[in-house]
Amino acid sequence: MVASFGAKRGMSPRTRTALESFWELSTDVPKIPHAQYKAAKPDLSLRAVLPEVQAALKEGSVPLVDVRSPKEFTGEILAPPGLPETCQRGGHIPNARNIPWSKVCNDDGTFRTADELKKIYASEGIDGSKPVVSYCRIGERSSHTWFVLKYLLGFPNVRNYDGSWTEWGNLVGAPVEKGTAAAAS
Amino acid sequence: MRADEYATRILELEGWKVRLTSYKLGNTYHCTADNVEPGAWLARAQGATREEAESRASQRARELLARTRRVPRG
Numbered sequence: 001m002v003a004s005f006g007a008k009r010g011m012s013p014r015t016r017t018a019l020e021s022f023w024e025l026s027t028d029v030p031k032i033p034h035a036q037y038k039a040a041k042p043d044l045s046l047r048a049v050l051p052e053v054q055a056a057l058k059e060g061s062v063p064l065v066d067v068r069s070p071k072e073f074t075g076e077i078l079a080p081p082g083l084p085e086t087c088q089r090g091g092h093i094p095n096a097r098n099i100p101w102s103k104v105c106n107d108d109g110t111f112r113t114a115d116e117l118k119k120i121y122a123s124e125g126i127d128g129s130k131p132v133v134s135y136c137r138i139g140e141r142s143s144h145t146w147f148v149l150k151y152l153l154g155f156p157n158v159r160n161y162d163g164s165w166t167e168w169g170n171l172v173g174a175p176v177e178k179g180t181a182a183a184a185s
Numbered sequence: 186m187r188a189d190e191y192a193t194r195i196l197e198l199e200g201w202k203v204r205l206t207s208y209k210l211g212n213t214y215h216c217t218a219d220n221v222e223p224g225a226w227l228a229r230a231q232g233a234t235r236e237e238a239e240s241r242a243s244q245r246a247r248e249l250l251a252r253t254r255r256v257p258r259g
Binding site: 023024025026027068069075076077078079080081082083085090100101102141 | 186187188201210220222223224225227246249250252253254255256
């Protein structure tokens with residue numbers, strides 16, 4: 001979302017890293033000086049919306065990456081444990097590949113190497129040769145994957161499905177697949 | 186000040202893995218509970234002791250996790 005409006009920087013360090021690394025902390029309220037900032041016009045090419053995803057499904061030309069957990073992907077649960085269910089139906093968009101977002105991170109939260117990342121996605125037929133659309137429940141986890149595909153692997157055409165499963169899983173008549181995906185061709 | 190006595194552990198609540206992260210800031214213990222996969226925060230709590238903070242966070246996490254439905258296959 002932030003990138004859509006032209007922001008080029010702005011990634012705060014993980015809270016866990018700050019706490020584990022014994023950084024000096026403070027409860028003082030920071031004084032942030034006012035600045036002039038003008039958001040750029042939105043770059044809508046970074047986001048995929050419903051009609052585009054429906055067309056992608058129909059044409060079979062755009063791989064879909066579902067970054068949710070396997071249990072969400074198969075439809076066993078409708079949302080991550082403990083979080084609100086935002087959809088009526090469980091499952092995934094037909095033919096989507098399930099590559100959970102956390103697979104791209106090491107245990108300490110850092111990203112895997114470029115070679116490791118390439119292998120993870122290539123094993124599911126995602127190699128950047130075609131446009132890719134990522135999605136999750138609300139588009140948050142899939143924005144992480146969007147960043148990996150676009151900026152770490154340099155895939156030329158990557159978009160994040162804005163409505164994600166909250167939209168698709170509530171659409172009357174939208175095709176929904178359940179269970180595990182077939183092996184990538 | 187620094188976060189002292191930082192510790193994490195994973196346990197199971199209502200059939201789901203939960204990670205409790207606790208640390209001491211000043212005289213207060215803080216605890217957060219997340220659902221491990223995808224690691225979304227479920228609850229935060231504070232207490233005079235680690236046990237108190239963890240107990241409060243676990244209780245709230247348990248309430249939320251008890252609402253998670255599993256849809257039967259088939």
